Amino acid sequence: MLSFLYTSRGFGFTKKENSLVIEDPRSEARKRLLQYIFIGISILVVATLLVVVSFYKLVLYNAPSINVEQLPLDKKLLITIPKGASLNGISNVLQESGVIENATLFRLAARYLGAERSLKAGQYLLPAHGSNHQIIRILQNAVPQSVRVTIPEGRGLRSIIQLLSAKLPLDSAKFVNAVNDSLLCRELGFPDKSLFGYLMPNTYFIDPGTSESDIVRLMIAEYTNFFGDDLKKRAAELQLTPRQIMTIASIIEGETADDDERYLVSSVYHNRVRRGMMLQADPTIQFIIKDGPRRLYNKDLEIDSPYNTYKYAGLPPGPVNNPGKASILAALYPANSEYLYMVADGKGKHIFSKTMEEHLRARKQLDAIRKQLEKKKK
Structure with a gap:
């Protein structure tokens, strides 16, 4: 049998048994178009599924709790969440530190869990690359890691602020204001206008979220306990x-x-x-x-x-x-x-005198010793 065939050069015939078939090339184009559409839809469906799965894993998946203390050292990080940090600020800190992979997805997870305002400031031991849910739960419920700060004897206000700021997210202006707050003085039972001089030297363990006024209270409490x-x-x-x-x-x-x-x-x-x-x-x-x-x-x-x-x-x-x-x-x-008199001996101690005459002799002797030492150095 002959089949009738249309080509770009015109119509033709093909031989088929017992029938005459006219082949239209436009039907082949439609088939290919349908195939492309099917492939495109399949790719879109797969991509959508991947996005949904990823979104579920990163935002909605409630991963099991984790004991960070038991993780190897290279699997956990000590991170400080600054006091007063917003959700944006917290998520950026976590991403920059390598705790989470994506700050935007962390914010979405926090909002999904209603945790935007319940993430606490402080220093935390967090799993490296943990799930968003795990990190959020820790920031909501864990007790922050206390920071060890040693204040040596005889320090001035500027030095104390430097020591605290090296370990804590301290606002130096607020700390100075707290030390010189007359209302806080009265609250703590001091008739003075300033608490300077009573900031007791010691080793303190302070939560990073502690306010400046509470740090002052902590140091004053140490003085009050001692000066009974x-x-x-x-x-x-x-x-x-x-x-x-x-x-x-x-x-x-x-x-x-x-x-x-x-x-x-x-x-x-x-x-x-x-x-x-x-x-x-x-x-x-x-x-x-x-x-x-x-x-x-x-x-x-x-x-x-x-x-x-x-x-x-x-x-x-x-x-x-x-x-x-x-x-x-x-x-x-x-x-x-x-x-009544004393003069430093240059070795960390003093020579003491009862009268001015004794004092002048001691100074003269020490001056002579210093001059001899200077000559030897030259």
């Missing part, structure tokens, strides 16, 4: 207020780090106060200069300040640093001595 009724009674026996004791203690702290010598240093200042003499204490000058601590010059001793104990007799208005327990006890229990 028995020490207040001892201050009263000396006819001194706790603030005056802390002022003397801060001067002792600035003068010596030798525990055995603190009580002799204390006796010098107590004796001078009783006699109405100028204390002539270098730590008070270090307090008022802007670029201290450094070597002092004669011009520094001329600075007009109520804290300048080379110009004004008696105790300065308040502490010049934040003294530790050893210096506080030395201020409360000075050695029984008649010393």
Whole structure:
């Protein structure tokens, strides 16, 4: 049988058994188009399924809880979530740290779980590349890792802020305001206008989410626990207020780090106060200069300040640093001595004298020793 065939060159015939078939090339084009459409739809369906599965895994999948402590070191990260951070800020921190893969999907998961406002600031041990649900649960429920901060004796406010800021998301301006907050002073039972001088040196374990005022409260609580009724009674026996004791203690702290010598240093200042003499204490000058601590010059001793104990007799208005327990006890229990003068021996200690003549001789001897040492160096 012949079949009728249309080509670009015209119609033709093909041989078929018992029938005549006319082949239209347009039907072949439609078949190919349908095939392309089917392939396209299949690809779209597969892609959609992949997106849905990925979205479920990254956003909706409630992965089982994980014990981060038991993970190997290379599978966990210590991350700090800053205080006051928004969901955007938190997700960016987590992505940059390698905890999550995608900040946008983390935000979607947090919103899906209604956790936008319940993620806590602090320092956390988190699994590297954990699921969004796992991370969110930890940030909602885990107790933040406390940060260990050591505040040494005799530090000023600027130094304390630097030490805290190195470990915590601290707002230095808020911390200064808290220290100088008269309302907080009254709340904590202090008649003073500032809590400077009472920020007790110690090693503290602080949650990164702790407010600046609560950090101040923590340090003041350490002082209050130490300076109890028995020490207040001892201050009263000396006819001194706790603030005056802390002022003397801060001067002792600035003068010596030798525990055995603190009580002799204390006796010098107590004796001078009783006699109405100028204390002539270098730590008070270090307090008022802007670029201290450094070597002092004669011009520094001329600075007009109520804290300048080379110009004004008696105790300065308040502490010049934040003294530790050893210096506080030395201020409360000075050695029984008649010393009125002392001079640093260049080895971390002092030579003590009862009279000006003895003091001048001691200074002369030390000056001679220093000159000999300088000659040897040359």
